Amino acid sequence: MNISGRNIYANSASGMAVVDECKLKFMELKTKRSFRFIVFKIDEKNLQIMVDRVGQPDESYDDFTACLPPDECRYAVFDFDFVTDENCQKSKIFFIAWSPDTSKVRSKMLYASSKDRFKRELDGIQVELQATDPSEMSLDIIKGRAL
Structure with a gap:
């Protein structure tokens, strides 16, 4: 399917489409480590998932959390570096x-119904986290889930 010159893939579960750029940027993050994080948003008018930032x-992780809007849903991937107890990077x-x-109910429903299908498009996700409040994705929680 092609909307406004972009290749997109329909998400059969929610009718959502994923813009090619989402997968391309994710591959760059995963293979080349070109980015620390990617924030994705749903364009509710065109029913497609696109790169927001x-x-x-x-x-840093603080830079990442600062770009998540306080009253709008988003998907994001974050490449978290850490050192294990055995001192391995x-x-x-x-x-x-x-x-x-504080986000709109419709938006929460749209993001919830599209999440699993979108996540499958991004091959290489190692940890999933659901957050409704900044405290649910604090750096301590990220560190704990990484180990």
């Missing part, structure tokens, strides 16, 4: 479904 490799790719309590 990318974070450069030197951006590792990284895990987190998929975060951001759905704040």
Whole structure:
């Protein structure tokens, strides 16, 4: 399917389409580590998932959380670097479904119904996290889930 010159893939579960750029940016994050994070949003008018913002490799977790709107849902992936108890440098790719309590009910339903299908499009997700409040995705929680 092609809308406004972009290749997209229909999401049969929710009727949602995924813009090619979403998968291409994710592959760059996963293989080249070109980005620290990617935030995705649903264009409710065109019913498609698109890239909202990318974070450069030197951006921090605080930079990432600061770009999530306080009253709108988003999907995001974050490439988390950490050191294990055995002193090994590792990284895990987190998929975060951001759905704040203050967002619109329709939006929450749209994001919830599209999440699993969209996540499958991004091959290489290692940890999934659902958050409705910043405290549910604190750096301590991320660290705990990574180990």
